[in-house]
Amino acid sequence: MRKIIQVKCSLAAALIAASLSAGAASAADEIVIGASLPLSGPLAGFGSFQQWGYKRAVDEVNKAGGITVDGQKRPVKLIIRDDKTDPNQTAANTETLISRDHVVAMLGSCTPVLVNAGALVADRAKKPLVTGCDPLEAFKSVRKWNYVWDIFFDEPDLANAELKAVEESGAKTNKKLAIWHDNGPDGQVVGGKLWPEVAKSFGYEVVQNAEFPVDNQQFTSIIGEAKSKGADVVLVDAITPQAVAIRKQMAAAGYTPKVLNIEKGAEPVQFAEALGKLSDGVLVGGYWDPSFPYPDAADLAKAFESETKLSSSQHIADSYAAVQVLLDAIAAAGSTDPEKINAALAKTDKTYVVGPVKFDENHTAKLPIVALQWQGGKTVIVWPKSAKAGEFLFPLP
């Protein structure tokens, strides 16, 4: 009952907020764009970084005088709404952004569950939406997109990265591998389909493949089974609260595999902050690092850390790049007409802070993957050799 009332209250609050902001949003000289983000709920760790990236990119454009549309320089207004990590709220927020805030285009939320919920609304309303934070296979599996564009990594690359890192480091394991994944769209793609195939191709025996709900808290029997089967390598796909729970419960169950990879949930710095030394040695796939040789990469991380006094996250980069791609398209279109903006997005071909961005026929632009490892509270690139910034810590402490 509480959940139902909470949803109703959220909707009511969103409607009130929307009607209050509608007047301001309609100012003729502003180019209004919007985003729904998980600023609360389990994915808030991602949302806070994205919010910073979105705002930073918009602020920079406005400081430079705005965007020329219809022959006139106009400032950009960014409206962000909290979706509370609830896909229903993401869809409702996207409706609100379109119908009440009169946005000309939008930016995505985070993770396939949330991004796709908003993207479907945008696509049907024929409003362009540019997103990061949505792995490409999960994005492509929804539908043939017309107005939504995704800049992120491809799951097969991610699925390969960690085992390649292990194999190329020369680390010896018993080749027994356990897979634990949530039942979200990307969890099912990575854990249910790709990891078993990749493990087999590297000669591993998959001794366990366990699926659990996204909000699961207890992993006692999953951990016990992997321990009893002697898996030296554990691959996990889970969001941050579950990632923290899993690592803590593994230690409390006396189970320390030689390799532990936690995708998604081990990425934000709060993972290491919540776990302390227990985070050391945990691998996670990465698609961006300040050391990458792309425009403004190092400066972006420095700006974030200096402003927030927090360690940076790769999500500041994909969100920052998504805004730049969208605003470049609006500038190239020279118009706020959604069709013209969409046509300009299709022609994107430029190197941004995340690397070269050029969309394919599926509306996706793929970012290369590296293997990161938590070491002393910071992530270090341990694979591939060309980008390596530190030694691979093996076995897991």
Add this chain to the structure above:
Amino acid sequence: MPDPGVALSTIASGVLLGGMLALAALGLSIVLGVMRLVNLAHGDFLLVGAYAGLFFFEVTGVDPLIGLPVIGLLIAALAIPLYRFLLQPLAERGAEAQMMTMFAVAIILENAFVLAFSADTRSIAVSYAALPLTLGVVTIPLVYVIGFAISVVAILIVHWLVSRTAFGRDLRAAAVDPEAAATIGVDVKRVRMLTFALGAACAGVGGTLIGTAFQFTPASGGAYLLNSLAIVVLGGLGNVIGTLFGGLALGALQSLGGLALGDGYRDLVGMALFLIVLAFRPEGFARGQA
């Protein structure tokens, strides 16, 4: 067929965890028993305890379990004005008005947690939280054993308070028939206020234990509220010792569900049990009130 060591470890862990959750559920149970109020902010009171334990540890460096009495008293002290100024004025308007007020408090608290502490996942990183305890083929988290022991002691103290003291006598009288209790001189308003504070203290102390054993976010309260409700229904409304056995039963049955169907089905088993008991034995398995 799971490995015997895995099965025994899982069931033992579940029972210990159930005992730990019973303390938090006890707060909900006594408030429900005396005030007829389903405190929808109970899960968020639990989070106040978890955050209090976290910051107590970070600021003082002292083990949060040593600070439990302080944390319990602090949360009880915070609950008193909440009752006095929000719930007491609504006492004559029925339980629904108070329940909706506490629902509003829950929303306010959740948003206050986000504003004050960010929406990050937190955990009280004491060293023993990640240590295993191995007894033959059974391996259980040491922190579950510690949390269980503290929870049982705290529940026994509440039981003593309710069954052997003047306050407990007044509490039981107010729970059974508040009007009759008032005619024989029981200050029902005061009893309800102290009961609400006691319930909040139980939630807060339980929250510190849970924050030590697990992780939490500002949105975690709802899940713990549901678990607490299931324990209260299993153990019998307002029944202190019954709540402990309700927690143990829920923990054991959820573990069996996890073993048979997978860890992802623990909550399903718990909630199915909750509905079955509610339908066929709404008074719970343990009869009698506080």
